[in-house]
Amino acid sequence: MAAGELGEDAAGLGEADAGALADGLVAENGPSGTYCWELPLGGDGKLDRSALPVPSGERPAVSTAYRASELPVEETLAVILAQVLELDRVGADDDFVEWGGDSLRAVRAATQIGEALGRRLPARAVLEQPTVARLAAHLAALPADPTAPARAAAPVPAQRAVPPSADARAA
Known part of the structure; x- marks a missing residue:
């Protein structure tokens, strides 16, 4: 039965009828569990952000042991992912999603x-x-992309001396 087919008839369903409908649903479509955290609330009933624990940048308990990056490109990637995930370090085998990565962090x-x-x-x-x-x-397997952003170049030092300002000359 498609959504909306019950129409006004659904309003008259009792708990037993609703239970019978729920029994027909596939278990994977329901929640796997319910979680309830004790969050600090202020006097106005809103979340008291100042009472929340400060997240640490330490390596969380994960399923893989730390393995240092071996290649220069891996080192660059590890530094970037550590910054995005706000961690002190990321190993070569550490999973981005397991460490808290999501679609917004993936874009960054x-x-x-x-x-x-x-x-x-x-x-x-x-x-x-x-x-x-x-x-x-x-x-490494991606083909070269001529439209990709150029690498950030190191700043080039000035080749000529900058003349002093009028204030500096007057002094």
């Missing part, structure tokens, strides 16, 4: 990676290749 990571490496990288790739090692291999 892809943008920063593109700027740092001069490659155009879709945010989807960060989620589909969630480890530093897999992301580095993915980048």
Whole structure:
């Protein structure tokens, strides 16, 4: 039965009827559990943000052991992902999503990676290749993109002396 087919008849359903309808639903379509956290509330009933614990930048407990990056591109990716995830370090086998990465952080990571490496990288790739090692291999397999942003160049020192300002000459 499609949504909306019950129409006005649904308003007269009792709890037993609603239970019978719920029994016909696929279990995967329902919630797997319910979570309830004790959040600090202020006098007005709103969340008291100042009473929340400060997140640490330490490595959370995850399923993989830390493995340092081996290649320069992996080191660059690890630094960028650590900054995006607000962690002190990310290893070559650490999973971006397991560490708290989401679509918004993937966009930030892809943008920063593109700027740092001069490659155009879709945010989807960060989620589909969630480890530093897999992301580095993915980048190596991508064809060169002439429209990708250029690598950020180091500032070039001035070649000529700048004349002093009028105030400096008067002094």
